[in-house]
Amino acid sequence: MRETKGKSQGAKIRENRTALVAHLVQSVKEGGSLWEPMWNSVAMRPRNPMSGAIYQGRNRLILMDRAIQRGYQDPRWMTFAQAKAKGYFVKKGEHGTICEKFIFSKEEKYIDKKGKTQKREILLDRPIPVPFIVFNAEQIQDFPVYEKPQTAREEAERRTEALKTSSDCPIHEVAQEKSFYRPSDDQIYLPLRSSFYSNDAYAHVLAHEMTHSTGAAHRLARTFGSKIYGIPDRNYCIEELRAELGSLFICTDLDLVGNEEKNFEQSSAYTKYYIEILTEDPNILFTAATDAQKAEDFIVNRLDPELIKEIHKVDVIGEKMEEKEQKESLENSSPVLEPKIDEPEESEQNIASDLILQSSAGLNR
Secondary structure, eight states, rough: GEEEEEEEEHHHHHHOOOOOOHHHHHHHHHHSSSSOOOOGGGGGGGBBBOOOOOOOOHHOOOHHHHHHHTTTTOBBOHHHHHHEEETTBTTTOOOEEEEEEEOOOOOOEEEEETOOEEEEEEEEEEEEEEEEEEEGGBBBOOOOOOOOOOOHHHHHHHHHHHHTTTTOOOOEEEEEEEEEETTTTTEEEOOOOOGGHHHHHHHHHHHHHHHHHSSSTTTOOOOOEETTTTOOOOHHHHHHHHHHHHHHHHHTTTTTOOSSOSSSBOHHHHHHHHHHHHOOOOOOHHHHHHHHHHHHHHHTTSHHHHHHHHHHHOOOOOOOOOOHHHHHHHBBBOOOOOOOOOOOOOGGGGSSHHHTOOOOOOGGG
């Protein structure tokens, strides 16, 4: 990765976050939506076919954004070392995508009572984010072709109903145009289902409001914010951003995103506010993604265990055994070296806010 050579770990992460937010802001300015190319919904469910891990939170955003920019139709991502271990190699001229993981502890030396030097693992006061690099399956020479799963209309409708039934608070469908979650009585209100132009459109609004509901004090306890003379404050906008991301995560994971229509379209009333807060602080997007992932986990974990198992299934790729194919891959691949990730310097701890650093280890896959 020549473009990152010589830069500190913190600089790499800051640059990566800023670039993603710039692309998102431009998308919002042009179309008023978070991620316009929803035809690429398959690539918006990134997973690792070597480890079986599903990328979540901030790394999910990073890989979704790269898939959209590059037009990848394959949701599988892996490190150079993981591919190499199974006999696969990166194509010539390809460059990886920088993701983030956290260091929660470090090894330190100390002198014991006998005067001998020992080592021990200690927890850091504040976890430190460090970059790592992954490649899309389309960048890997002779990688097995991805077979996109197909969800029939009847199954999509069944999943949508299962999502609604799983709600931890009452959901009412009434003859009205607006949908909303009312924290004061902990209830969700939606327009009549028949008024939506498709099941996917209904599922999006449903997931959006269900994401809001997870912010209740007895659930995930988030700050909702408010409107003053009709103008949303900062916390209100951030909560709307969480809800949009939560809906995006839920609907793509349940395969409830249509190919023929614009889902996840953001109200123009919030467009300028998103641009303002994201431009002011790019870290807000990553904090919102972390919160949205927690919200999705809360919601999805209430679904039927068999459905959870189905949507989280990852086909793990076995080792490539044929020596002839290994040789051909070596001849056609680029001599890309996986970047070494050194332990970040102490001065780099200030690259993210406290909220961002409160992520769980599960987000570092």
